[in-house]
Amino acid sequence: MTRLLILLMVLSSIAAHAASPNLLIIQTDEHNFRTLGCYRETLPKDQALIWGNDAIVETPAIDSLAARGVICTSFYATSPVCTPSRAAFFSGRYPQNTGSYQNDRPLNSDVVTFAEVLRRDGYATGYAGKWHLDGPGKPQWAPQRQFGFEDNRFMFNRGHWKKFELTADGPRVAATNQKGQPNYNLDGADEETFSTDWLADRAMDFIREHADEPFCYHLSLPDPHGPNTVRSPYDEMYMDRAIRAPMTFSMSKQNPKWAAANGNNNVGKFNAASMARYFGMVRLIDDNIAEILATLRELDLIDNTVIVFTSDHGDLCYEHGRLNKGNAFEGSAKVPMIIAAPGIIPAGTQVDQALGTVDFTPTILELLGKTAPENVEGRDASGLLTGKSDLKWDDVTFLRSASNTRGWVAAVSDRYKLVVSVADVPWLFDLKLDPDELQNHRELEENVEVVKQLAAALLKYGETSRDPQLAGGELVEQLNALAGQ
Template structure:
């Protein structure tokens, strides 16, 4: 009897073990199947990039808006354009705060800048922030980052910060700077140009196709892609160009020097700028420099050529249909519009940025998104497109409903969407806030009367239409939504004081 009980127990144990192993094998098979189906994510982010330098954006504009530096003063960008043609282009995508650190903070976190710990340049991102990369890493993605970060405080260049924020391989991540030449050494990457004081320099220093910043960083991205081609990956390539200094390696340094480049129509109108747009002292006597614009064009062309190499690598590895590719920037550059350079204000050239998402099988080729979105909306949107949930502290909107491909057997109906994005100055004290739709932009500032721009009738943003009776309803609507934004996100600029007072007046 004892032997029979032992034999029966052995059979039961064997059966349970076999079932358990079978379940384990099935679970492993399901895991492998899910990994095989998972889409890779490659984000290519430039710095201080004027959207009009991209052919796909010029296609969305009238000729005079597409070629503001002259009829022949354009850069051909076929590689980046191909992403827009195979996916979606966002025509009203804005830096939530048009300065490096706060815009990037919103982009990676899905939180408004004032809730990230990094509402101004050189402030560190709060350690509790969960980025889209960390979400993907937790579900098995190989993750990495190369290029400028600008979210770990004042360190410069500060390679490989100790806080990864989900980007496990951050060997080629540097915190700050717009270096032009890099190299690999036995002790790791370093800036290859050195100044007289022995410190890293922004000098070009004869950089070539293997050491110039754009090329060198793109090579690191392609190395990562090859290394992780057999598993789902998320890689972020953050290029420090076309941010100044406007220098680029041959042949791009002379490629556009003979173009007839002229000042934008608004260049000589800086005296008409609202107080929130300067001119700052450094721009007070700004002179137009066609050579500097030619070099800016050269940096953009170098970027596009490297994007072409990355696309070729994905194709070579049979990853094209399994990889979501995002092309974007952290903020714009006015490039002499309104007599200004750089960024930091809500003018289109400063705040509007490229956002292209190519997602085979998810986003229909040729999709155009005109609704206003901001960098704060990126993380929840890309995670939703990848069937992942955004962190609970996310404040941005999931805009995947605007991107997702309509199935052939479904009925296409307009989907409700609040066409608005909120912008803010990179300050805690009341400075300026803005609400933007595809057509209108309301700017309320501490040192200026409220401004309303009608981007349809006045794309150059020359006239304040706040007093026009036909726009009274949109002014009230935008003012009320800005007040609601201030209340729900706790924006310190709108808790009390002049901005809240102005908006309260406009909202009634």
């Protein structure tokens, strides 16, 4: 083989790699968007600093991703619970059509994920961290069904473990009780064994191993989901901050019935120390992302890697007297979505239109120049992200409770949110006039057309997506009345 032929082959390989950008997704769990500096910058002060003027988490690495690409300010979990939101994210289909419409329900085996599309196109694919789409197994390392993630050695199905280790038999949870059963204790976890650090190291190992070929890697961090514990020094890093309860904390009696505080979410007392540790988890995530970005720069991959930062759903963090998720309030349903894609998405882009996790798969595949599976139901939002001026876009996305029995459904635009449920009257939130979501604006005369349009959109969604919550019954009756049908 001549030197010229070898050179041509090398150049061809380099060109092919450049034409197929790498994809790195960093997904957190139960993450309140207000803990990120880049999101606080998009909000008025009273919304950015709901836990007090001094209760600020510094997130320079995540903020740098937003500066290099796009920040989506109205991105929602299609169903604000782990399993159904992830099902929509990976498949581009509504949760009710994936098998994973509520927690611990396994993803249908015929689902084709964005990772499978890229694997078939020659990408090296891998995954580390929480999966939550293979049923009730816990932790269940390396599920047999890979869904396109060829290297899933470090994928575990369920749990919010705090300490991991590598053994001759593979990865395992390194914190155990007296019977040897894994638990969520820290057990002296450090910068090599704490979950966030350990999983980020696995991502960097994969990137180094596949630096000379197109790759897709998904890093799924179990934090900042509870328990709110984190390794030193992050456990004390925010303890001296003046952290207070959000303004809506004591107003839980005003919550719509679909968001009534109950069970483990019923917060009787604000815990500033717990919030300080939540902030510490977020800061540790950001510090690890800084290391990952440094690795990409070291390998000269930073400009040929599309980097996504997002979460599966939010955490109310004491807003409306609640913790956790599962309802249509902003803190529960709105999640970060940041995409840095040099040469594809202009730096400093902000998209305010409403999007959902169901829109991710068709959007990311289009950005990478790939074809999405035919049965995706989400929308390709790549035109919004890349700034196409002639794009026609219907500013509404749809949310649903994590169930196939009738609970609640919602239609959300950048400004308005209509929620209909079996538990209460229909609610319309005006996120511009009432960002704290305390008032029902449905009966105001100026909102008649808005309500009609959102109700009609929900009815159409119910038909096209075959949502069993909208297969007749009370919710459809409410929507027909609101839409004037």
